[in-house]
């Protein structure tokens with residue numbers, strides 16, 4: 001499987017969650033104020049809730065159901081009740097701002 005183009009950085013609203021499904025994998029994509037693009041698993045690990053329906057705050061996204069915050073950089077929950085991380089996916093942005101994400105390439109974070 002290869003990385004898939006999801007759009008350009010110009011098309012992403014700052015600090016807004018965007019849901020994409022790549023090869024059947026739901027992913028939430030967020031561009032921060034500095035223009036950095038993050039991609040993490042879209043399904044909350046506490047319940048079957050789309051994180052893209054939640055709220056972006058600084059470098060985290062909050063699940064609307066019970067309030068767990070997930071780091072956009074590590075995928076780790078920062079607050080309970082979720083305690084398992086969501087996956088983090090490799091994001092590539094080319095010189096023209098075209099974003100590609102590989103749903104099979106998870107980033108190892110410590």
Ligand code: FES
Nearest residue numbers: 044046047063066
């Ligand atoms: S379903 Fe996300 S915190 Fe409960």
